Amino acid sequence: MKVEAIEYGDRKVYSVGAFNRGVSSWLARLPTVWVEGEVTELRRSARWASVFFTLKDPQDGSCLGVSMARGQFDALRLELADGARVHVYGRPELYEARGEFRLRALSLERFGLGDHLAALERLKTKLAGEGLFAAERKRSLPLLPARIGLVTGNDAAAKRDVLTAITTRFPPANVLVAETYVQGPRAAGAVVDALRALCREGVDVVVVARGGGSFEDLLPFSDERLVRAVADCPVPVVSAVGHEQDTPLCDLAADVRASTPSVAGRLVVPDLAQLLERLGRARGGLERGTRRGLERERRRIDGAHERLGRAPRLLVERGRAKLEHSAGRLRALSPKATLERGYAIVRAEESIVRSGKALEPGERVEVELADGGFGARVEEIQ
Amino acid sequence: MTFEQAQRELEEIVQRLESGETPLNEALKLWERGEELYRFCKERLDAAEGKIEELASRAESASPDT
Numbered sequence: 377m378k379v380e381a382i383e384y385g386d387r388k389v390y391s392v393g394a395f396n397r398g399v400s401s402w403l404a405r406l407p408t409v410w411v412e413g414e415v416t417e418l419r420r421s422a423r424w425a426s427v428f429f430t431l432k433d434p435q436d437g438s439c440l441g442v443s444m445a446r447g448q449f450d451a452l453r454l455e456l457a458d459g460a461r462v463h464v465y466g467r468p469e470l471y472e473a474r475g476e477f478r479l480r481a482l483s484l485e486r487f488g489l490g491d492h493l494a495a496l497e498r499l500k501t502k503l504a505g506e507g508l509f510a511a512e513r514k515r516s517l518p519l520l521p522a523r524i525g526l527v528t529g530n531d532a533a534a535k536r537d538v539l540t541a542i543t544t545r546f547p548p549a550n551v552l553v554a555e556t557y558v559q560g561p562r563a564a565g566a567v568v569d570a571l572r573a574l575c576r577e578g579v580d581v582v583v584v585a586r587g588g589g590s591f592e593d594l595l596p597f598s599d600e601r602l603v604r605a606v607a608d609c610p611v612p613v614v615s616a617v618g619h620e621q622d623t624p625l626c627d628l629a630a631d632v633r634a635s636t637p638s639v640a641g642r643l644v645v646p647d648l649a650q651l652l653e654r655l656g657r658a659r660g661g662l663e664r665g666t667r668r669g670l671e672r673e674r675r676r677i678d679g680a681h682e683r684l685g686r687a688p689r690l691l692v693e694r695g696r697a698k699l700e701h702s703a704g705r706l707r708a709l710s711p712k713a714t715l716e717r718g719y720a721i722v723r724a725e726e727s728i729v730r731s732g733k734a735l736e737p738g739e740r741v742e743v744e745l746a747d748g749g750f751g752a753r754v755e756e757i758q
Numbered sequence: 759m760t761f762e763q764a765q766r767e768l769e770e771i772v773q774r775l776e777s778g779e780t781p782l783n784e785a786l787k788l789w790e791r792g793e794e795l796y797r798f799c800k801e802r803l804d805a806a807e808g809k810i811e812e813l814a815s816r817a818e819s820a821s822p823d824t
Contacts, residue, residue, distance in 0.1 A: 520761040520802060539810060548806035554813040573813055648803070655799055658768045662792040665775025669785040672778060 393472070400470040403477075408467040411479060412487060413440065414561065415460045420446065429456075431464060431479065434561040441478035442466070454486055459560070459592065461487040489591060496598055500625055503600070508607045509628040515612040517632060517644060518580045520651075523550045524644050525574030525582040525611075527567055529558030534585040534637040538616070541641025546648045552577055558586045564599035571605050571613075581612050581644050584626065585637040588619045597624035606630055616640035715746035732757050761802050768795040 379398040381388040413431035420427040426443040469480035528535040542549045554570035557563040597617045607629040615630030616637045627633045634640035721744040722729040739754045771792040
């Protein structure tokens with residue numbers, strides 16, 4: 377189509393219609409492509425030849441108007457709700473009457489659960505390959521955090537569950553709460569910002585909590601930016617997102633995964649009552665142990681002292697007994713005892729007479745008795 | 759020293775004391791150390807205030823210019 381300009385001196389000026397027609401014909405040369413986004417603001421009327429909706433980029437919120445022939449749209453029976461992810465096959469078009477740029481859809485497909493799952497699976501494989509979910513990356517939680525960060529939506533349930541669990545178990549807990557979007561296109565970025573803000577404020581541990589929701593509701597928690605932010609968080613992260621079976625990727629990147637927000641709350645604080653009891657017991661043990669040690673030492677010293685006092689007396693008695701034993705043995709060996717029983721010792725010329733044959737009649741002998749003695753002459757030999 | 763470290767050391771000391779194998783002068787030293795650890799742990803528990811704050815309101819009060 378030829379676009380005519382009016383000439384004012386050396387200036388070429390186009391009418392609005394001519395300008396639009398010019399842009400329109402230029403746009404028409406662009407190729408037909410697939411565009412992915414979320415459907416919002418769907419407008420359909422029986423009086424209109426086309427249906428209109430806005431296609432929104434879930435990552436950065438960019439918007440694009442889309443039109444599609446009504447008959448074609450209805451024939452697809454897509455029953456699109458706000459937020460549904462779609463692939464649109466179309467080309468850029470200018471609505472000349474209003475100078476509005478939009479995408480003219482030739483075909484439209486719902487980006488289904490299967491596609492989401494496949495995309496998720498690809499991302500999971502990629503991040504796992506980088507080691508983001510590795511067990512050796514997991515940090516243990518501090519036993520007694522000075523301050524706990526909580527990232528949660530402003531829907532009361534998850535937030536209340538975490539806070540109740542924390543303060544029941546550990547009343548003196550300090551918690552810093554960051555409320556953010558937890559679903560929709562802004563959620564992933566908002567959660568990342570909240571995580572960073574909490575870390576800047578200074579927390580020892582972060583809980584990311586979100587109640588259950590549809591698969592699509594929980595998708596932001598599998599967003600690559602969010603998953604990476606959780607893995608890179610300078611303090612340990614406990615993730616309690618959705619229900620047990622959901623397992624968004626942020627659960628895998630977190631240091632600890634909790635099945636519910638309440639469980640997450642219980643995980644990040646110690647049981648104060650138990651802690652105090654344990655401390656008290658330890659202190660009791662400290663006193664008991666020391667006292668027991670002292671008593672054992674005292675008993676040992678007392679015992680030694682007692683033995684010390686007994687020692688000299690024992691020695692004297694032992695000496696006396698020994699002496700008497702020797703004296704008895706000495707007495708037994710002396711001939712005196714034999715003499716006292718009535719025996720006599722006979723000597724002739726100073727030697728003891730043991731046989732009658734050693735004597736002669738008339739020979740003089742000396743007889744020794746127990747008490748004194750006498751001299752005698754041999755009368756006869758027997 | 760973290761709370762965990764203090765608590766662990768305290769319980770090790772108690773175990774050693776209760777085993778009754780420690781010489782007296784060492785036992786007295788252990789006891790002193792144990793009391794110190796107990797006070798540390800207790801203070802850490804008592805120091806916590808128990809508050810729940812919202813980040814948004816904190817950010818506002820922290821930077822009134824923005």
